Amino acid sequence: MKQLLIGMRQGDIWVKGSCLVMGLGxxxxxxxxxxxxxxxxxxxxxxxxxxxxWKYLQHFLTLGENAQKRIWNESLQIYQRVPGDxxxxxxxxxxxxxxxxxxxxxLWLLNLKSAVxxxxxxxxxxxxxxxxxxxxxxxxxRFHLTLLSVPMTTLxxxxxLPIIFMILIAFTNFDANHQPPGNLFTWTGLQNVTxxxxxxxxxxxxxxxxxxxxxxxxVFATFTNYIxxxxxxxxxxxxxxxxxxxxxxxxxxxxxxxxFVSLLLVSRALEPTGxxxxxxxxxxxxxxxxxxxxxxxxxxxxxxVVNMWIGIPYTMMTFSGVLMNVPEELYxxxxxxxxxxxxxxxxxxxxxxxxxxxxxxxxxxxxxINNFNVIYLLTAGGPASLDxxxxxxxxxxxxxxxxxxxxxxxxxxxSTIGIFIFMIVSVCSLTVxxxxxxxxxxxxxx
Amino acid sequence: xxxxxxxxxxxxxxxxxxxxxxxSVLWMLPVFWLLLSSFRKEPxxxxxxxxxxxxxxxxxxxxxxxTRLFNFPRWFMNTLFVAICCCVLTTxxxxxxxxxxxxxxxxxxxxxxxxxxxxxxxxxxxxMIAIYHFMKAIGLDQTLLALILxxxxxxxxxxxxxxxxxDTIPKALDEAATLDGASKNxxxxxxxxxxxxxxxxxxxxxxxxxxxxxxxxxxxxxxxxYNNYTVAKGLYTMVDKANIYHYYxxxxxxxxIVAIPIVLLFIRLxxxxxxxxxxxxTKG
Numbered sequence: 001m002k003q004l005l006i007g008m009r010q011g012d013i014w015v016k017g018s019c020l021v022m023g024l025g026x027x028x029x030x031x032x033x034x035x036x037x038x039x040x041x042x043x044x045x046x047x048x049x050x051x052x053x054w055k056y057l058q059h060f061l062t063l064g065e066n067a068q069k070r071i072w073n074e075s076l077q078i079y080q081r082v083p084g085d086x087x088x089x090x091x092x093x094x095x096x097x098x099x100x101x102x103x104x105x106x107l108w109l110l111n112l113k114s115a116v117x118x119x120x121x122x123x124x125x126x127x128x129x130x131x132x133x134x135x136x137x138x139x140x141x142r143f144h145l146t147l148l149s150v151p152m153t154t155l156x157x158x159x160x161l162p163i164i165f166m167i168l169i170a171f172t173n174f175d176a177n178h179q180p181p182g183n184l185f186t187w188t189g190l191q192n193v194t195x196x197x198x199x200x201x202x203x204x205x206x207x208x209x210x211x212x213x214x215x216x217x218x219v220f221a222t223f224t225n226y227i228x229x230x231x232x233x234x235x236x237x238x239x240x241x242x243x244x245x246x247x248x249x250x251x252x253x254x255x256x257x258x259x260f261v262s263l264l265l266v267s268r269a270l271e272p273t274g275x276x277x278x279x280x281x282x283x284x285x286x287x288x289x290x291x292x293x294x295x296x297x298x299x300x301x302x303x304x305v306v307n308m309w310i311g312i313p314y315t316m317m318t319f320s321g322v323l324m325n326v327p328e329e330l331y332x333x334x335x336x337x338x339x340x341x342x343x344x345x346x347x348x349x350x351x352x353x354x355x356x357x358x359x360x361x362x363x364x365x366x367x368x369i370n371n372f373n374v375i376y377l378l379t380a381g382g383p384a385s386l387d388x389x390x391x392x393x394x395x396x397x398x399x400x401x402x403x404x405x406x407x408x409x410x411x412x413x414x415s416t417i418g419i420f421i422f423m424i425v426s427v428c429s430l431t432v433x434x435x436x437x438x439x440x441x442x443x444x445x446x
Numbered sequence: 447x448x449x450x451x452x453x454x455x456x457x458x459x460x461x462x463x464x465x466x467x468x469x470s471v472l473w474m475l476p477v478f479w480l481l482l483s484s485f486r487k488e489p490x491x492x493x494x495x496x497x498x499x500x501x502x503x504x505x506x507x508x509x510x511x512x513t514r515l516f517n518f519p520r521w522f523m524n525t526l527f528v529a530i531c532c533c534v535l536t537t538x539x540x541x542x543x544x545x546x547x548x549x550x551x552x553x554x555x556x557x558x559x560x561x562x563x564x565x566x567x568x569x570x571x572x573x574m575i576a577i578y579h580f581m582k583a584i585g586l587d588q589t590l591l592a593l594i595l596x597x598x599x600x601x602x603x604x605x606x607x608x609x610x611x612x613d614t615i616p617k618a619l620d621e622a623a624t625l626d627g628a629s630k631n632x633x634x635x636x637x638x639x640x641x642x643x644x645x646x647x648x649x650x651x652x653x654x655x656x657x658x659x660x661x662x663x664x665x666x667x668x669x670x671x672y673n674n675y676t677v678a679k680g681l682y683t684m685v686d687k688a689n690i691y692h693y694y695x696x697x698x699x700x701x702x703i704v705a706i707p708i709v710l711l712f713i714r715l716x717x718x719x720x721x722x723x724x725x726x727x728t729k730g
Binding site: 088089092093136139140141143144146147148150151152154155157158159160161162163165166169232235236238240241242247248249250251252253254255256257258259260261262264265266268269271273274275278279282309313317370372398401402405406411414415418421422425426429 | 483659685705708716
C-alpha cells in the first residue's frame with residue numbers, strides 16, 4: 001500500500017491520470033488491450049452504479065418509506081395500485097451494489113498498481129509484457145486466478161451474497177406482518193436477539209427448549225450410531241464371517257434409497273393406522289394403536305431409533321475401512337508381548353479406531369445438529385406444542401428455521417436462529433480443526 | 447484341543463451369521479415394504495391388514511400414462527437433465543478449486559480457504575429465500591437453469607475430499623514436469639487428473655445424485671410450477687394430504703424407479719466413501 005502511494009507520487013501524468021481514467025497508464029506503455037479492459041470495467045461499473053445500484057442504495061438506511069398503495073381512481077371507478085418502495089429489493093440490490101463497489105475498488109487498486117509497475121519497467125528500460133504474455137501467465141504462474149475465477153463468482157452470487165443478505169435480515173422486522181411491497185420492513189437493531197433471550201417469553205421458552213432437544217438429539221444420534229456401527233463393523237469383519245462384501249452391501253441398500261422416500265414411508269407406517277401399529281395389533285401385543293408420532297417422549301425415542309436405521313450403515317462403512325487399515329506392526333509387536341485376542345482388541349484396535357474416527361465423529365455431530373431430513377420427514381417436528389412459538393417437540397433449530405421461513409414467513413427470526421446455528425457449528429468445528437492439526441500438516445505426505 | 451477350538455469356532459460362526467441375518471432382515475423390511483406397496487392393487491396409504499389383497503403392475507403403468515396431474519416422465523427427464531448438468535459443472539468446479547488449494551501457492555490462499563470453511567458452517571436453508579428472490583430478479587425463478595446454478599454454485603466449498611486426495615499425489619511428479627517445461631495448466635490436465643480417477647468418479651456420482659434426492663430447494667425455486675418439478679419434489683407432492691389416498695401406491699412405484707439407479711450408483715460409491723471419510727483423518 002505504502003509502495004503504491006510512493007509510486008503514485010513519483011509517477012508521471014499518465015500514472016496519476018489512472019486514478020480517474022482507469023487503464024491510462026497501461027495504454028501509454030503499449031499495453032493497449034489491458035488498458036482498454038480496465039477502461040471498459042470502469043465504464044460498466046459506472047453504468048451499473050448510476051443506472052441501477054444507486055436507485056436502491058440510496059434507500060439502504062430506511063429500507064424504503066412509501067409502501068405500495070391503492071388509490072381510488074374517480075374517472076375509471078376502480079382502485080389503482082401505486083407502486084412504492086420494496087424493502088426486500090432495496091436490501092437485496094444494496095448488498096449486490098456494495099459487493100460491486102468493493103470489486104470496483106479492488107480493480108481500481110490493481111489498475112494503479114499495474115500503471116506504477118509498467119512506469120518503472122519503462123524507466124528501467126526493461127521488457128514490458130505484451131497482452132499475449134499476460135494471457136500465458138494466466139495458465140502458469142497465475143493459474144490460480146484462472147481456475148478460481150468461475151467457482152468464486154458462483155460462490156459469491158449464490159452463497160456469499162445470500163448469506164450477507166440474510167444476516168442483515170436478522171436486524172430487521174421482516175415477518176409475516178411486514179411483507180413488501182404492501183407493508184415495508186425496516187431496521188430494528190437487536191430486537192430479534194433480545195426477543196429470543198429476554199423479551200418475549202414464548203420465544204425464549206421455545207428457543208431454549210428446542211436448543212436443549214437439539215443437543216440431546218445430536219448426542220444420542222451420534223453415539224448410538226457410533227457404538228452400534230462399530231459393533232456391526234466388528235461383527236462383519238470378524239474372521240469367521242463369510243461373504244463380508246455381501247453383508248456390507250445389504251446394509252447399504254436402505255440408506256442408498258433417497259431419504260424422502262424411505263423416511264416418508266417409515267413415517268406413514270408409524271401413524272395410528274400405519275403398518276407398524278397394524279402389525280403389532282395383528283400379533284396381539286397391543287389393543288390400541290401406539291401414539292408413535294403424537295406422544296412427546298415416544299416420538300423423541302422414535303426419531304432416535306429410526307435415525308439408527310439410517311445412520312448405522314454409514315458408521316459401519318467407516319469403521320470397516322478403519323479396521324482393514326490398522327497398521328499390522330501394532331499387532332505383531334503385541335503378539336510378541338504375548339497379548340491374546342481380547343487384549344489386542346482393547347489395547348490396539350479400539351484406541352486406534354477411536355483415534356482415527358475422532359474428526360469424522362465430530363463432523364457427524366455437527367451434521368446431526370443440522371439433521372433436517374430425519375426430523376422433518378418423520379415427525380415434521382411434531383407433536384406441535386402450544387407453549388412453543390410455531391414449533392413442535394421434536395423440532396431441531398434447523399427445522400424450526402425452515403418452518404419459520406417457509407410456513408410463517410418470519411424471515412427475521414429465522415435469520416437470527418440461522419446465525420445462532422452458525423455459532424454453535426463453528427465452535428464445534430473449530431475445536432476439531434485445532435485438535436487434529438490436519439490443516440497444519442497438509443504438506444506432510446507430499 | 448484342536449477339535450475343541452473348531453467346535454467353538456463353528457458355534458461362534460453360526461451365532462454371528464444368525465445375528466447378521468436377523469439384522470439385515472430388520473434393515474431391509476422397509477425396502478421390502480416399499481416394493482410390496484408399489485405392486486399393491488388396492489389404493490390408499492393405510493390398510494388394516496399387512497399383506498396386499500391383490501397384486502398389479504398398474505401403479506407403474508399409471509406413472510407413465512396418467513400424466514394429467516402428475517407428469518412423471520417429464521419430471522424424470524427434468525431431473526436427468528439437471529443431474530447431468532450438475533454432474534459436469536460441479537465436478538469441474540470442485541476439481542479446479544481443489545487443485546488450486548492443493549498445488550498452487552499464492553498470497554491470499556490461506557485466507558480464502560478459511561473463509562470457505564466459515565461459509566460452509568451457515569445452514570443452507572438460511573439463504574434459500576434470498577436465492578429465490580435473486581433468481582426472480584434476474585428472471586430465472588421457476589426454471590431448471592436456476593436449479594442447476596443453485597446445486598452447483600456452492601461447489602467451491604466442497605473441495606476437502608478432492609484436495610485431500612490431490613495432496614497425496616507426490617509433488618515430485620509436478621516438479622519433474624516443471625523441469626520439462628510444463629505449465630501449471632498442463633500439470634493439472636496431464637498429471638493430476640489422470641492420477642485422480644477415484645476422486646473424479648466420487649465427485650461426479652455425488653453431484654449426480656444430489657438433484658434426485660433434494661426436495662427443499664426445488665420447492666422454494668419452483669413453487670407451484672408442476673412442469674418443472676424434479677422427481678423428488680413431484681413424488682413428495684403425490685403424498686400430501688389431498689392426493690395420498692389415490693396416489694400412495696403410485697408414489698411407491700415411482701420411488702422404486704428412482705431408487706434403483708441411485709442404489710446402484712451408491713454401491714459403486716461405497717469403496718470411495720470409506721476412503722474419503724478416513725482419508726481426512728490420516729492423510730490430512
